[in-house]
Amino acid sequence: MSLPTIAVTMGDAAGVGPEIVVRALSSPELGGLARCVVIGDAGRLTRAAELCGVDARIKPVADPAEATGQPDVIEVLDLDVVPGDLPFGQLSEAAGEGAYQYVAKAAELAMAGRVQAICTAPLNKAALHAAGHRYPGHTELLAELCGVPEVSMMLSTGQVRVIHVTTHVGLLDAVERIEPGLVERTVRRGHRTLVDSGVAAPRIAVCGINPHAGENGLFGRGEEEDKIEPALAECRADGIDAQGPLPADTVFFRAGRGDFDLVVAMYHDQGHGPVKILGLEAGVNITVGLPVIRTSVDHGTAFDIAGTGAADAGSMLEALRQAATLATRP
Template identity: 50%
Template sequence: MARSTIAVTMGDPAGIGPEIVAAALAAEPHRAVVVGDLVRLEQALTVSRFGGRAHLRAVPSAAEARFEPGAINVIDLRNVPRDLPWGELSEIAGAAAHAYVERAARMALDGEVDAICTAPINKEAWRQAGIAHPGHTEALAALTGTERYAMMLVNQKLRVVHLSTHTSLAQAIARATTERCLECVQLAADFLSQRAGVVRPRIAVAGLNPHAGENGLLGSEDRDRLLPAVEQAQAAGIQATGPWPADTIYVRASAGEFDAVVAPYHDQGHIPIKMIGLDTGVNVTIGLPIIRTSVDHGTAFDIAGSGQARHANLLAALRLAEELAGG
């Protein structure tokens, strides 16, 4: 079977995206085509300790890429000024980063690549550029016409699906509805069975309140919202259980008792993943008609352009994209 081809977006050109993309592909061979800016990647490769181990090659499409040792294939959108400052918010950088995502998504939808892997964008830069979507997940849902989707974080021990992500805690609680919980359980079960090869996946729902509400004594949301979602999922044939107390469910899942956990809000789901390892957690958007993985960190403007950025998390995201694509 032929190896999968992955489109890798460069991310915000003022952040560490260009550096980690250049370093990752110089350090390890992959059938990857970068969607970005060739000059910016050259600048990033110069500051990387892998600079002497690779060279960049402009290609018009993934079909014309040649995967040879030391070569990094780049679809050059030429949308970044040579003198763009590192580590600074700008409308130019935000617009450029969004253009890379648009192009990569189109390539995946058209079958030119088997998956996409995204480097970090800056949400404020997108806002300055007039991008209507707050981040990758929402943008890709719009670009692919997807209405039901969710963020899943994955590492070697855990898979965590989030009911909500970048919103206030008050809004997250309001959004933790029966309908949304059931949707995320279904998305997790479908993804694991169809993409990850898990037979009869076991899905645990984590509680929102302390001790999952103690039967309503510590809050009614678990009993009145999350439990009905679990029961409806069970009625549909999904192996779902919960809501379980959040202080123990992630320990049980990391020990292999469950295939995925549904977390009711951002920090509850992110903390156990990042406690296991900052370089190992990968963001996967489930529900899309394409495979998309991403790093689980930001643009790190404070070290951008310095050569200090670690590329291990991007390699983890790239490897998972290849695995999900079947090669």
């Protein structure tokens, strides 16, 4: 089987994206898994390689089909949209515009079948907004670019997988948005993703909204009974092993010891907190429901260390590995 081609977006040029990209793509651990082409800025990647002490040649290409996957060569589709003197670690409209254009180009290539997966370095939401692109983040941006009305965010580590019913909204808004149809669709997307990745009969734990999953009506206003239980009944009727609603304060421990293959979190921090305790270098973000494969790091632009060469590329490397694995499955 020929190697898949992965479009790697450079992220916010003022953040750690360029550094983690050059570190990951120059790692021998990636060898033989995929051909990667960076959608970004050749000059910025060259600067990042110097900062990180990476001995790799930055090679512009005109098309992803030219990517060879040679060791010690980082191939880049150079959009040349950020100024050469752009400072690291500072919010920049120019960097936000560049981050948008990298993702838009990657989505265009993936939708046309010219790359088999997208792997994204982090962008900065404030910079994206400053450039006039009003999206909460990558997930929502990619959904619009790919023409999909609804997607889900899944975080994957070596110990747990988590899919979210709601993500980038305030807590009060999240509780308002949660309803049986959305919960059911999220569970089904998670189930299908695990089946497609080789888990024949996924065991799915579904978190409650309130402490102790409502404690049989003692906490909250009946959200578990009204918003979650009807959805789980529909899923179980189709043979999906969806257990819950379960207390979120214990379910991640149970998932970590192997009781479940997937946890369904109701809102952003309910799912992100446990995953990030396990280590930012371990987490990978997968967008579920797109017509293309997309993985990403599970951390931000880290302006405080950008430009120092100190950024850890572990999450980026794992995101590339998972993109390559997903792209080679039938």
